[in-house]
Amino acid sequence: MxxxxxxxxxxxxxxxxxxxxxxxxxxxxxxxxxxxxxxxxxxxxxxxxxxxxxxxxxxxxxxxxxxxxxxxxxxxxxxxxxxxxxxxxxxxxxxxxxxxxxxxxxxxxxxxxxxxxxxxxxxxxxxxxxxxxxxxxxxxxxxxxxxxxxxxxxxxxxxxxxxxxxxxxxxxxxxxxxxxxxxxxxxxxxxxxxxxxxxxxxxxxxxxxxxxxxxxxxxxxxxxxxxxxxxxxxxxxxxxxxxxxDQEPCNDYSPGDKEDKGTQAQTSKSKGSSSSGSMAAANENSSSGNKEVSAASAGASSQVEATPQVTAAPQDTSSTSNEEMVWITATGSKYHNKNNCGQTDPSKASEISRSEAESRGYEPCKKCFR
Ligand SMILES: [Zn+2]
Ligand SMILES: [Zn+2]
Missing domain, CATH: 3.60.15.10 (Ribonuclease Z/Hydroxyacylglutathione hydrolase-like)
Known part of the structure; x- marks a missing residue:
């Protein structure tokens, strides 16, 4: 094939x-x-x-x-x-x-x-x-x-x-x-x-x-x-x-928009041990809304290409640096204080803000949040 x-x-x-x-x-x-x-x-x-x-x-x-x-x-x-x-x-x-x-x-x-x-x-x-x-x-x-x-x-x-x-x-x-x-x-x-x-x-x-x-x-x-x-x-x-x-992967992870610094700078990690993966997961939730709106206005004259993201409203990024971070997994329904509280598979856990976890319907883990 x-x-x-x-x-x-x-x-x-x-x-x-x-x-x-x-x-x-x-x-x-x-x-x-x-x-x-x-x-x-x-x-x-x-x-x-x-x-x-x-x-x-x-x-x-x-x-x-x-x-x-x-x-x-x-x-x-x-x-x-x-x-x-x-x-x-x-x-x-x-x-x-x-x-x-x-x-x-x-x-x-x-x-x-x-x-x-x-x-x-x-x-x-x-x-x-x-x-x-x-x-x-x-x-x-x-x-x-x-x-x-x-x-x-x-x-x-x-x-x-x-x-x-x-x-x-x-x-x-x-x-x-x-x-x-x-x-x-x-x-x-x-x-x-x-x-x-x-x-x-x-x-x-x-x-x-x-x-x-x-x-x-x-x-x-x-x-x-x-x-x-x-x-x-x-x-x-x-x-x-x-x-x-037919060729080697370029493995060029640079974004299309050179000015795009992502959301990394806006999120300070409150846990010392998180991996880059969990950091990306945390970042995912903070500003995709903002960015897509600006992309849409930039390309407004052409096709319906960059439609504004209608899910989560953009967060107030000024508050994210002090946000309490929690751990979730894709399949779980609870958020956790740590990625290895015994109720989650640490390798599947990712870190997001507590407010985001709550807005997505996650509830506090009875074991590590009381
Ligand atoms: Zn399309
Ligand atoms: Zn397309």
Whole structure:
């Protein structure tokens, strides 16, 4: 199984070939549509067995229209909502003209594909007002190897995937939303535990993708990083046991926005022994809201790319330096005074502020908080 992460600048497009079958997951933006079509032609693609549109933002969907016109497409899988754009109208018209139904398979649905299979992970729910959240996410499996693609899915969708009961462990994760702060939550990383992350984003993109906190998390978990903005098109080949790459990982954990200092400086650790991983987890909660709002205003003239994070309101960062820190785990319901109070697995615990833990519904551990 050969997985090509196409360099489509600020966008996403992944071609998968296996045993004579072809899948395209997203097609990049208008500016790279002809590149995608010619790339597939160079790989001798004539038929696309599965054309998957994660969601209808142009940086993912535009190139799929080119593919529909250039190749014999068998199945179209997409998200069950409508998008307010001419491009969306053009997409559904092209699909209809080919006599193809739009398939919106439920979470958990499995398809056999080439020498392996893929399973639908998201969306569990549809938000008519938020394109990214509706992204179709899949887990692609070939023997012992697996890959997860989440489009522009955000933290809320990642949470639903974690709660789906589906095994999310994988070898290769494409961090959601081009490495933006709206995705790649600590819990999702702990559920997927990838060996490799492939970030698809444009060089010097206006959104500042990828985000510093996301890159810090990847680095703290020793996840090997590939980036289309630094390395161009990247190819991985799975033989069912081992994944072989056409180049070495760049392991460049620098954020897209050079000015982005992350949230590290705003959080002082109250416990002496926390690792960099738990620190990243603590940081995650403090300012993703702020940052995404500024990214949205910076890119307001273009697509619905950087939607403001609507979950937790931005915290008053002036108070975080004195915040009481507590330990939680992704699966537990209690927060703890220490990471090894006997009620938690220390290796799975992460540190966050007590107020954040309470706002997320965690309750004090009866053993270490009385
Ligand atoms: Zn999007
Ligand atoms: Zn996008």
């Amino acid at each position: 050969k997985v090509h992460f196409l360099d489509v600048g600020q966008g996403l497009s992944i071609l998968v070939q296996s045993d004579g079958q072809t899948m395209i997951y997203d097609g990049g933006d208008k500016s790279t549509s002809s590149f995608v079509v010619s790339y597939l032609q160079k790989q001798n693609v004539t038929t696309i067995d599965y054309l998957i549109s994660s969601h209808y933002d142009s940086d993912h969907m535009a190139g799929l229209i080119g593919c529909l016109n250039a190749f014999d497409v068998k199945n179209v899988i997409s998200s069950d909502y409508e998008h307010d754009s001419k491009l969306y109208q053009s997409f559904i018209q092209t699909v209809a003209d080919k006599g193809l139904p739009m398939q919106h398979p439920a979470v958990g649905t499995e398809f056999s594909f080439g020498s392996g299979s893929f399973q639908i992970l998201a969306p569990a729910t549809i938000d008519p007002n938020d394109s990214n959240k509706n992204s179709v996410a899949i887990k692609l499996t070939n023997g012992d190897n697996s890959f997860i693609f989440t489009g522009d899915a955000e933290n809320t969708s990642e949470k639903a995937m974690c709660e789906s009961g589906i095994d999310l462990s994988c070898d290769v994760l494409v961090p959601g939303h081009h490495g933006s702060a709206t995705a790649t939550s600590w819990d999702f990383l702990q559920a997927t535990v990838p060996e490799y992350a492939v970030i698809s984003c444009g060089k010097d993109n206006q959104y500042g993708h990828p985000d510093k906190d996301v890159m810090d998390k990847l680095e703290s978990m020793d996840i090997q990083v590939y980036r289309t903005d630094k390395q161009g098109t990247i190819i991985a080949v799975s033989d069912g046991t081992t994944i072989t790459w």
